[in-house]
Amino acid sequence: MIQTQISAALEAIRARITSAAHAAGRDPGDIALTAVSKTQPWESVEPVLSLGQRVFGENRVQEAEGRWSGRRQGLELRLIGPLQTNKTREAVAFFDVIETVDRERLAERIADAVQRLGRSPRLYVQVNTGDERQKAGITPTESDAFIATCRRVHGLELEGLMCIPPAAEPPGPHFALLAKIAARNGLRKLSMGMSADFETAIRHGATSVRVGSALFGARR
Numbered sequence: 001m002i003q004t005q006i007s008a009a010l011e012a013i014r015a016r017i018t019s020a021a022h023a024a025g026r027d028p029g030d031i032a033l034t035a036v037s038k039t040q041p042w043e044s045v046e047p048v049l050s051l052g053q054r055v056f057g058e059n060r061v062q063e064a065e066g067r068w069s070g071r072r073q074g075l076e077l078r079l080i081g082p083l084q085t086n087k088t089r090e091a092v093a094f095f096d097v098i099e100t101v102d103r104e105r106l107a108e109r110i111a112d113a114v115q116r117l118g119r120s121p122r123l124y125v126q127v128n129t130g131d132e133r134q135k136a137g138i139t140p141t142e143s144d145a146f147i148a149t150c151r152r153v154h155g156l157e158l159e160g161l162m163c164i165p166p167a168a169e170p171p172g173p174h175f176a177l178l179a180k181i182a183a184r185n186g187l188r189k190l191s192m193g194m195s196a197d198f199e200t201a202i203r204h205g206a207t208s209v210r211v212g213s214a215l216f217g218a219r220r
């Protein structure tokens with residue numbers, strides 16, 4: 001998309017977030033927009049930055065470092081893609097938020113990297129709400145125990161939960177399930193909702209929505 005289209009798309013998404021918040025009786029200020037910049041060329045990201053967008057989501061550690069190293073001041077960078085155990089240290093050193101904590105080995109590595117580096121990103125547990133075989137995330141039935149292990153065994157301070165509902169199902173019940181798991185575990189933040197369903201996610205309590213293609217156009 002050309003720059004003026006991207007600017008218009010950003011304004012439109014902000015307006016839709018505001019209306020969805022009002023419709024749900026929520027304060028729009030409680031819902032952050034994560035602009036998913038993965039695979040996008042810099043010409044597409046630049047206009048969004050210049051309109052004041054400060055939170056960006058990336059899927060891969062190395063791609064994110066390539067795009068943002070040296071120009072990340074004042075920004076919040078969130079890892080929203082699966083994290084390989086051997087990239088843990090790099091991710092802990094680089095990201096402000098890791099949204100994809102989903103297995104004990106990874107929790108252990110993150111705790112170790114936090115100790116060594118003396119810095120901790122804010123952390124979210126990814127829940128595979130649809131119990132999909134190919135998808136990352138802890139299953140809903142294992143989530144309470146996993147959250148407890150992250151906290152008690154690994155000393156991790158968790159901020160919230162994240163999910164990606166199955167593509168072929170209505171997302172509402174998945175968002176409701178994520179909100180329920182968060183509430184019973186004392187977690188206040190919910191990263192849920194993408195281009196096709198962020199308004200539904202806001203209705204179910206999303207505190208951040210991850211929008212890529214509706215903002216930047218289709219990914220290459």
Ligand SMILES: *Cc1c(COP(=O)(O)O)cnc(C)c1O
Pocket residue numbers: 036038059080081164194195196210211212213214
């Ligand atoms: C790519 C991606 C998004 C953005 O998806 P769109 O449908 O393009 O908005 C959101 N969340 C995650 C985890 C992603 O990988």
